[in-house]
Amino acid sequence: MTVRQRLSVVMIVKNEAELLPDCLASVSWADEIILLDSGSQDATPAVAEQYGAKVFRSLEWPGYGQQRQRAQAYASGEMILMIDADERVTPELRAEIEQVLQAAPQPDKVYSLGRLNLFLGRFMRHSGWYPDRVVRLYPRTYSYNDHQVHESLETEQAQVVPLAGHLQHLTCRDFCAFQRKQLAYAEAWALQRHQQGKRCGIFSVFSHTLGAFCKTLLLRAGFLDGSQGWLLAVVNAQYTFNKYAALWALGPSTSGDKK
Incomplete structure (x- = not known):
């Protein structure tokens, strides 16, 4: 047994x-x-x-x-x-x-x-x-x-x-608390990527942001989740913007846009 x-x-x-x-x-x-x-x-x-x-x-x-x-x-x-x-x-x-x-x-x-x-x-x-x-x-x-x-x-x-x-x-459960946590994650992500030698240009900041919104709302059918789906698409785009903007602010791109 x-x-x-x-x-x-x-x-x-x-x-x-x-x-x-x-x-x-x-x-x-x-x-x-x-x-x-x-x-x-x-x-x-x-x-x-x-x-x-x-x-x-x-x-x-x-x-x-x-x-x-x-x-x-x-x-x-x-x-x-x-x-x-x-x-x-x-x-x-x-x-x-x-x-x-x-x-x-x-x-x-x-x-x-x-x-x-x-x-x-x-x-x-x-x-x-x-x-x-x-x-x-x-x-x-x-x-x-x-x-x-x-x-x-x-x-x-x-x-x-x-x-x-x-x-x-x-x-x-709490929108503002969730946003604060997302901002902390974005900051830590950017710092880790920067320490790994990663950089990004200003174009990457906006292209990734737009991509995150479209992926959540359309490719992943977020619109089927009603009002929350639309809001989440914006939140995901904002989180992505914060990540790449923070990475961009840590240092200029040295070899073109990198993910």
Whole structure:
């Protein structure tokens, strides 16, 4: 008889006391919950401990990728489920994960979860936001890359297996808070690209911005998401503008426009 693999839920957080209860309740069935706090000034650590999470702290911020590596280092389970405070595991997804845990270990497989993304009161079904598959369930032998933003799991040659069910993602509940987060992501993206020697010209700033709007609204059928789809097309264009404008401002193009 196959012994069930132990599951460690791993999270990196800061000032998420409001969102944590529902998130932690949705993964309360896991064997352990590891939470790495980045210096919260609210009740985040206390709330996490109330739900049985093991809380660790790291005040130095190396970027999202390395912070996830640090958090995972505290986990003891054979399988890792990496989630964020604004995500919730649905019962259907839990059943899928349990099947993986009950089966024999598959070291050459990682698992993608389909996310339902909330944008201003609507779970989006188009606009490039669905099913928004992310690899979040995997054997502990894998880890995240070092990217400061838009980090991802280094899957090497592993087979990516899609799971049914959804990971609900409360992406945008507060428009202004969402915009502030997008601006921070854009700044970090630009800095990382600049450090890698990337530059862009003024034409790239506007061509990428227009492309992002058309891709979201037309190519990805954002108009089918109603008013939220139109707004998201503008938001994606604005985010793209901020990224490339910030990169342009860090230094002039030295070899033409580069993506």
